[in-house]
Amino acid sequence: MDPCTGMENSAQDVEGLKASREALEFLASIDLKELEHCLFADSLTTVSDTGRELGEFTITVQNANYDNQPCYHVHANSHGSIDNIPCGTSFTAYISTKLETLEQSHHEYVTLQDHLLDRKSQMVRRGDQLLLNKVVTEREAVKRQTFTFPISSLEGFVSEASNLLILRVLAQRKRIPENMVFLTLDPETKITVSTYEGLGQKQQMVGQECMEVFGIKRMVDSIEGVPAVWHCYFLSDGHLASRVQVGSPVTMRLIQLPVQMGGDDKDKKAEFEKKPLVWEEDMQLCSKFLDRKEALKADYTTYVRQHPELKALMADFLQFLLLGKPDDVFSFAAEYFAPFASQSNPESTLKFTELRLSFTKLSFQMQEKREDGSKLLAQQNLQNTKDHQCIACHGPVKTMLKTVILIGGPQKGTRFRPLSFEVPKPLFPVAGVPMLQHHIEACAKVPNMKEILLIGFYQPNEELTRFLSCAQQEYKISIRYLQEYSALGTGGGLYHFRDQILSGGPEAFFVMNADVCSEFPLPDMLDFQKEHGDPHSFVILGTTANRKQSMNYGCIVENQQTNEVLHYVEKPSTFVSDIINCGIYLFTPEIFQHIGMVFQKNQQDMLLYPYEGEEQTNGWQRAEVIRLEQDIFTALAGQGKLYVYKTHRFWSQIKSAGSAxxxxxxxxxxxxxxxxxxxxxxxxxxxxxxxxxxxxxxxxxxxxxxxxxxxxxxxxxxxxxxxxxxxxxxxxxxxxxxxxxxxxxxxxxxxxxxxxxxxxxxxxxxxxxxxxxxxxxxxxxxxxxxxxxxxxxxxxxxxxxxxxxxxxxxxxxxxxxxxxxxxxxx
The missing domain is CATH 2.160.10.10 (Hexapeptide repeat proteins)
Structure with a gap:
């Protein structure tokens, strides 16, 4: 035990365990062309033995750079629930062209109501050693360990990431050499051995088709327990068709074929430059994103996180494409994207260009960052756009709005028990209708409101599904529930689902807590924002409380002339202000830049303090847990970006049954x-x-x-x-x-x-x-x-x-x- 850090340190002796000659020969026989055929993404659905969908499993392999050397970036992500217990695992790694593990970060969790089991590890190759840091959290107990392995003793070592590449190569060869024994790690971080065995070919349903698959069995010995065995079946091109761990009640099955990643673009710069690895990011969002836009995501994953306007731009383009329905899609796309690729003025031949006004503005905002000549081009093109008439809509583009309602989860709202035992707290009837219905009704009355998103970590259930269906029919508006894999905080949930929120290019969106009742003066908040002349400002709905009770809420100090928020404190211990936060906000897409900066800071804190990351990051366990009130509003106060709109209408929290x-x-x-x-x-x-x-x-x-x-x-x-x-x-x-x-x-x-x-x-x-x-x-x-x-x-x-x-x-x-x-x- 290290007396300074409180960590267990160990250097494992792996003598007596060696990879077989056949395994080393196999690794040496793999050439780059074979690995290039492994650069694609697989997205599978986790199903129970009764056919019920329980979650998703995704694997992505792409070209990358690590310390200016070519390598492969491998990301795998599994999430869902077994017996209604949320669980998941993910890892991301950099693998050399010789299938050596350069760096790998792994996270595994199981969430019970009163029992959290969370395992995190980070493996890094440093000189002649392989370092591994491991943190295991069970309930309140946290155990930290550090392991070191001499590289000289790890010949033929296969990590979980390099195993995915080996499986794809074996599937393409359709031949498993005998006596292949590799070194690997067991769940207890002990060096052990793994073997591969062919299961032959068989017919298997993939989507609606019956296809021939080739099976591979992988077994990992355990020093202290039963060996772990996986059966993986692959299509002829190397795509994973199904995967099951022997003894597990679930199977992962391929529903539709993803696209090839395109590893033959050798002139392109590697998509993934080396960045500090994190424990986990966007677990559920990434997996859902892969089946739809994997080819696009492969090109700009890193870039798009820094430019949220790109998501709006792409959503607008798709909308214009569907409205126009051009015969030549490529010419249509070339005209729209010409400002990005050319310095010359593209011809404007499309007649419904008013529809692309918001798209073009975004294009030219980015174009203005180029040379002066490009700025002039952008202004000229924008003027051309204004001169056209809109055939499709016969008028200017209307502001598009969305609303996000934060509904929490079963671990929240405990003061509402025993009433929340039967239905989720947001569905408890208040004045004859579910609590959430008052929010939805207020949102549906706002002009140009296109979608309402509910974010929480309740497991989908019959009551919630039925409510959403009835509400959509009654209010004629799209309503979706986005489930967090864990409680991410009021800001973390927004950041986690930022792509869904920004889909379609909303100019602004409301964020509301589900456990408040109010007249919801949403149109007044919109007018208030416009009156301040800054379309990118953010608005908090505030009200007045007495001096004593104000300390139970977020307190706002405002500039009485401009209503700018000068200071914000969440539940102060002494009196700060009698203006309190009502839990209703109006944001623009720019808010994600501020949330993203907090996310990156939390990541850096966890990397700087790998063993004390949970305590160092504002006392929270994960970098992605972000609180709007403490992490965002406190930082934005006094910067001219945050304003408070004070309402004199009724408002109250619904924390307890009495407040209902x-x-x-x-x-x-x-x-x-x-x-x-x-x-x-x-x-x-x-x-x-x-x-x-x-x-x-x-x-x-x-x-x-x-x-x-x-x-x-x-x-x-x-x-x-x-x-x-x-x-x-x-x-x-x-x-x-x-x-x-x-x-x-x-x-x-x-x-x-x-x-x-x-x-x-x-x-x-x-x-x-x-x-x-x-x-x-x-x-x-x-x-x-x-x-x-x-x-x-x-x-x-x-x-x-x-x-x-x-x-x-x-x-x-x-x-x-x-x-x-x-x-x-x-």
């Missing part, structure tokens, strides 16, 4: 203006309504019941004679028997309250005498006692007749037999 009742009151009151048809009224033969009440049409309510104010009745609810309900939410299928009373409570799905029973809680409302008061996020316990708050009944709770449940939380599936007060009933 308060939010329901705010939305029900808003229904007078937006949806009066949703509010129940007093009618002959109906229940008595007092104040704002929502009743689902499928509910069955006795005419003698008294409801309101601030009551929401869900689908299929049954309410008996003489029932009194006030300041409460009654969820789907609940039954309130005769003369029961429910006050300041949430009654869970399919729960039953007996006759003459009383369920009552303590309201969590803000101080009505303070116009700037917000709802307090009380802790569950105070001075060792349960804090009085609303009463919550989980799903399928049965309350017997003539009992009282006061200020209590009852977990699901409980049959109570007596009264309870100020208790959590498990």
């Amino acid at each position: 009742i308060y939010a329901s009151r705010l939305y029900l009151n808003q229904y007078h203006k937006t949806h009066p048809e949703r509010l129940a009224t007093n009618e002959d033969g109906g229940p008595k309504i007092s104040g704002n009440v929502y009743i689902h049409p499928t509910a069955n309510i006795d005419p003698t019941a008294v409801l309101g104010p601030n009551v929401s009745i869900g689908t299929g609810v049954t309410i008996g004679a003489g029932v009194r309900v006030r300041e409460s939410i009654i969820l789907h299928g609940a039954t309130l028997q005769d003369h029961s009373c429910v006050l300041n409570s949430i009654v869970g799905w399919d729960s039953t309250i007996g006759k003459w029973a009383r369920v009552e809680g303590t309201p969590s409302d803000p101080n009505p005498n303070d116009p700037y008061a917000k709802i307090d996020s009380e802790t569950l316990f105070r001075d060792g006692k349960l804090t009085p708050s609303i009463t919550i009944l989980g799903c399928n709770v049965n309350i017997p007749s003539e009992v009282i449940i006061l200020n209590s939380i009852v977990l699901p599936h409980k049959d109570l037999n007596r009264s309870f007060k100020n208790q959590i009933i498990l």
Whole structure:
């Protein structure tokens, strides 16, 4: 153990383990032409034994440079879930033309609700040694190790990356030499041996076709356990058709053939210049990107990350291509891309050039960075564009907008339990409709809003899928859910899915937290941004809080004349400002440059502190975890880029179940203006309504019941004679028997309250005498006692007749037999 670093250091003795002569001869026999045929990408789908899709697996091999020497860049990435447990592995490496591993970074994780297992390693060739740093995180325990291996003892060593190249060469030769024994590493980072064996040829379904494949078995011995065995089947051209680890419940299968990477372009500069390796980047995004745009991605992967405008440009080009439908696609493309490749003025023969206005502006912005002559050319071409008329749309290009709603995941919103046990918190009904529906409805009303993206790390489920389908039909707008492989923070999720957000070239996009309720003054925020004259500025929605409560939020110090954010502090320990962050933002694509700089800084921190990277990077475990509030807004404050738009309309967080009742009151009151048809009224033969009440049409309510104010009745609810309900939410299928009373409570799905029973809680409302008061996020316990708050009944709770449940939380599936007060009933 190193007393300075706290790491285990070891130099392994590999004597007695050697690669066979046949293995060394095989490595020597591989020529560059064979390896050039291995330069392509494979993208496979992970399926269960029942055929259910569980994830994706991708492999990419490309030309590269390492220390000014030609080599190969290998990237493999697998992610998904097994038995609903998120897991994944990825590595990226530089391999020499002799299949020696120059550098390799590997990451493997399994995420359970209460148990995280995370393994990271980095292998680097340094002089006459191979160095390997390894970090294993299990729950809160972190173990760090460093291994050194003499290069002289590693002849015939095959890493995971070089193994992928060997498999492709063997598949193309369709012949496996006997007695090939290579050196490799087992999962415990011990030197061991691996062997290859031919499995022959067979017929296998690839997509909709039955094709002939050649099988190869690879076995890696384990010093301390059972050998690991993989069966890989390849098409005749070397593409991987399927891969399975013996004993695993999943198989990886090729769905469609990717394109060849084009390794014969010898005059081109290598696509991947040597960059510092990171543990992992864009795991899910990369894998989804490969099947669609691999040939393009191979040419500008590194470059495009530095130029987000390129994504918008390409999306515009595709849109114009589809609108124009030219017979000669190549001529069409040549005209559009001429400003990038030529110094001469291209002819403008297309008639619908107004459509390409935003595209051309981007082109000329980049062109203006060239010589003065090129600047003049760009201005001339832009003027030509303005002189044309738009046949396709008969008018100027409209601003395109998008919205991103951050919905979190099951590890978030724990204060909302036990209600979040049954449905994801963003789908909990507030004022009769799912919480998210209020956000989506507000976004759909904004002119030129084209798409709404939900970002979170919930596993896709039936409730979420059904909600998205219904919302798309009702609001006639594209709505998609983008699942993070892990919690990436409010900024990390945006950066991870930046290509999807920028697809189509939006001029701006809103970002909203799902756990807020508001009137959502989105059009006002757009007008506010335009009034400041800077189309690239960013806007935070702010409101006023009292002095004490402001410290529970992000605090904003503004220039009162210009509304510029001069200083931003997230949840300060002392008073900073009474203007607080509402969790609703308006960004332009330029925000990704600022997030990208934080991402690169986190990467550098992890490389500078390879053993203490988690602690050194703002206390977070991964470089890609980025927080808008602490990492972005704090840095942007005072730079003339960040502004605050203050709203005087209602706003509140929805952190706890008590705040859901308060939010329901705010939305029900808003229904007078937006949806009066949703509010129940007093009618002959109906229940008595007092104040704002929502009743689902499928509910069955006795005419003698008294409801309101601030009551929401869900689908299929049954309410008996003489029932009194006030300041409460009654969820789907609940039954309130005769003369029961429910006050300041949430009654869970399919729960039953007996006759003459009383369920009552303590309201969590803000101080009505303070116009700037917000709802307090009380802790569950105070001075060792349960804090009085609303009463919550989980799903399928049965309350017997003539009992009282006061200020209590009852977990699901409980049959109570007596009264309870100020208790959590498990």
